[in-house]
Amino acid sequence: MADLGETIIEFDEKEGVLKISGISMMEDALDFYSETKNKIDNYYLKSSSKLTIEFELTYFNSSSAKQFIQILTKLEGDMGAVIWKYPIDHIIMHDRGKELEILVDVPFDFIAI
């Protein structure tokens, strides 16, 4: 039986790209993403460059959705952009990205993979 998978976070500060991939379903999403939120804050303290957040998820739960909103809010005010990659046949993952787009003032680019 395939295991459920995990969330992979890669932050390339030099290139200004934060990548969140895999599946995000932890119950303690608040603790899990607090480090990422701190890293984004530190990034903006050190740099005036924009940040691109690239999502490539096959699943995320409701607690993760809240954390994503908090993360994306940090990009508001022309501070960055989002690339939302979703599995080509996965309409729900596309639509769930669209819903996040509605809630924050950050440009989204949708890419089916």
Added chain:
Amino acid sequence: MFYKGKFSDSFSEHIVSLANHDSHKSVKKKLSFLMIEVFQNIIRHGDQNNSYNDFFGVRSIEDVLHILSSNLVDEKAHSFLNSKLKKINNLNTDQLKELYQEILQSGQFSEKGGAGLGLIDMARKSGNPIQHCFEALENNTFQFNYQLDLSSERGIELTKHQNINIKDNIQLYNTVLDKNLIFFFKSDFSKDNIHSLLNILKANTESYSKNEEFNNFRIFHTGVELIQNISRHGKSIYDYIEGVFCLFKTNSGYYLCTGNLLKTGDLNLIEDHFNKINEYSKEELNNAYLETLKKNALNDDSKAGVGLIDVRRYNQSFIDYEINNNDNGLYLSMGVFIPIFI
């Protein structure tokens, strides 16, 4: 725990970890060993093409653990098992040990345990006779039910009145069959257990059809959100949150339900919350999702507050619920039908 899903080796680790509990930690190794033996016997000896009759269960009642198994066997296996079990159950501890060594030394056992070595080992380790019962079915096949009983305290012998008769568990098996239950779990909702529950849910419901992404997502997501509601709102008693999780197969989908004591909450407010979510139209649900998520994202706690809205909007099913006020507080039971679209 009762399991009537897919049987393969990869499940045994999850099944064993779900049965771990502080109340019987002194026999943890023995219980794990016996569970794996019983579970793997079903995989090894069950009919590969028809797992409809396969069933596995573990019950912990007061100070006794019961491992239950049921699968289909042919005429040959029936007569072999019947005579072996009669023989084994008439032997005392020393005689079992002797027989075990005798078979080992004579080398008459095979990969499939043809000499009944596995059965002898199970009788020795459980310390009790193996309760069993055969039911004759069509085409010279038999439903083979057996049960291992062991004390949850190491080195304590069971008294007769502590044991459950196998007939009671067969009745339970028939109910499981009748209700189309795939999986029932009532125990600790620890992090590890949640992980195992979701693995079991996923592996038993994943389908490969035109709408597979849509179907698989909804089932898994419903499971995640309902289970996380238990770990978040469940009341902890003796340092663990006890809850119920069960999965049924229906003609057109699945029915998932949970039960748990609530940590806090006002009965009327909880009922209002459920009623409100159930009354929303499709559009209202989508709006409620966005508004609630936006509002809760302003708070620094972990509450997103959209789990049940998601469950309701993706499945387009009402959330069935019942709240009972008992001695320990409010007990919430809820269930959701998950339709499968072909």
